Amino acid sequence: MAVVSWRRGHSVIAAVASEGAAERHALLICGAARLRGVSTRYGDELAQCLRAEGARVTTWHAAAHDVADCVGCAACRPRAGEEFAPGTLRKECVIDDDMRALYGLLDAADEVHLVCPVYFGGPTGRFKCVLDRLQPYWEWRIGPGARLDRAREVKRPAYLHVIGAGGDPFGYDALTVIVRSALGSSGFFVADVIDRIGWGQPREESEKTRFS
Ligand SMILES: Cc1cc2nc3c(=O)[nH]c(=O)nc-3n(C[C@H](O)[C@H](O)[C@H](O)COP(=O)(O)O)c2cc1C
Numbered sequence: 001m002a003v004v005s006w007r008r009g010h011s012v013i014a015a016v017a018s019e020g021a022a023e024r025h026a027l028l029i030c031g032a033a034r035l036r037g038v039s040t041r042y043g044d045e046l047a048q049c050l051r052a053e054g055a056r057v058t059t060w061h062a063a064a065h066d067v068a069d070c071v072g073c074a075a076c077r078p079r080a081g082e083e084f085a086p087g088t089l090r091k092e093c094v095i096d097d098d099m100r101a102l103y104g105l106l107d108a109a110d111e112v113h114l115v116c117p118v119y120f121g122g123p124t125g126r127f128k129c130v131l132d133r134l135q136p137y138w139e140w141r142i143g144p145g146a147r148l149d150r151a152r153e154v155k156r157p158a159y160l161h162v163i164g165a166g167g168d169p170f171g172y173d174a175l176t177v178i179v180r181s182a183l184g185s186s187g188f189f190v191a192d193v194i195d196r197i198g199w200g201q202p203r204e205e206s207e208k209t210r211f212s
Contacts, residue, residue, distance in 0.1 A: 007194075026055040027109035029102075031116040031127030032163070035063045038200040039163045043115045046161065050113070058105055062126045065098035069129055076136035078145040088147075089187070090136040099133045106137075111157045112188055114179060118164035118197070122174040131178060137186035157191035158183045164197040172197075 028047055032039035040061070047057045075094040078084070084091070089107050093099060106112070116123055123131065141148045160179050162172055180190050 007192075024055050024110040025108055026050045026057045026111050026113060027105050028057055028059045028113045028115065029130070030059065030061045030063070031114060031123055031130070032061070032063055033117075033119075033124045033126050035061060037117070039115045039117050041200055042161065042163060042196060046113060046115065055111075058109075060102055060105060062124070062130050065102070067099050067102075067126070067129050067133060068095050068097050070095075070132040070135050072135070074139070077139045077143055078147050080145070084147065088140075090140040093133065093136050095133075099130070102130070103136070106134075106186065109156065111159070112183070113159045113161060114183075115161045115163060116175060116179070118162060118168070118172045118175055121168065121170045121172055123178060128178070131182035134182045134186045141187060142185060153187065155187055155189045158188040159192050159194060160190055161194045161196055163199065165201050166197045 028043055028050070030039050030043045034040075043059060043061075047059055050057050073094065076091045078091055090103065093103070116127060119125070122128070139145065141150060141153075158179075160176065162175065164172065176190075176193055183190060
């Protein structure tokens with residue numbers, strides 16, 4: 001099966017199914033504000049590629065879910081004397097919305113792929129909401145009531161795939177910093193930033209509405 005290869009330096013084509021590779025769970029999060037845009041197409045090809053490598057892939061689209069803002073209520077902060085089951089990775093967020101399922105997927109992931117369009121140098125507003133809701137992991141790992149022994153923690157890899165039309169003089173440093181901060185606080189490290197600026201973009205202005 002020929003698919004777009006996602007690794008740095010392999011801009012296109014030809015990942016062949018690797019026989020007998022250990023199955024890993026890859027969570028692919030698409031941060032686009034719409035479902036039928038460039039990021040979704042890229043994500044579909046990336047998922048194919050990861051599956052060809054032997055990964056089990058789950059895709060989660062920010063555009064298909066309702067996620068409220070983190071209001072900083074600190075209800076996810078572990079309190080003194082509070083007991084938790086062994087292996088717990090976070091305290092539950094009190095907001096009952098679509099993040100509930102995403103927390104479970106993040107807990108179970110061996111690696112995360114973020115397919116993120118650049119909006120004025122940063123993430124889409126919708127995706128920033130999702131990143132801010134990673135606060136329960138920060139509270140668990142780093143905050144004043146932290147319960148994790150971080151010296152013994154093995155961080156999991158996250159890969160940031162940057163989608164954009166290009167031409168913006170300010171680049172996407174802000175996106176990279178925001179993702180490093182949020183994912184880093186959640187027990188992941190950004191192993192690579194894969195620049196896909198220009199990938200799959202419509203050639204004519206008049207084509208731009210085709211994917212909306
Ligand atoms: C509000 C807005 C801001 C954008 N800012 C940037 C930018 O700073 N840099 C860039 O390369 N592309 C920028 N773009 C282009 C998008 O990143 C590009 O259209 C991308 O394909 C959107 O993802 P989607 O097709 O999955 O929706 C911007 C688009 C919009 C609507």
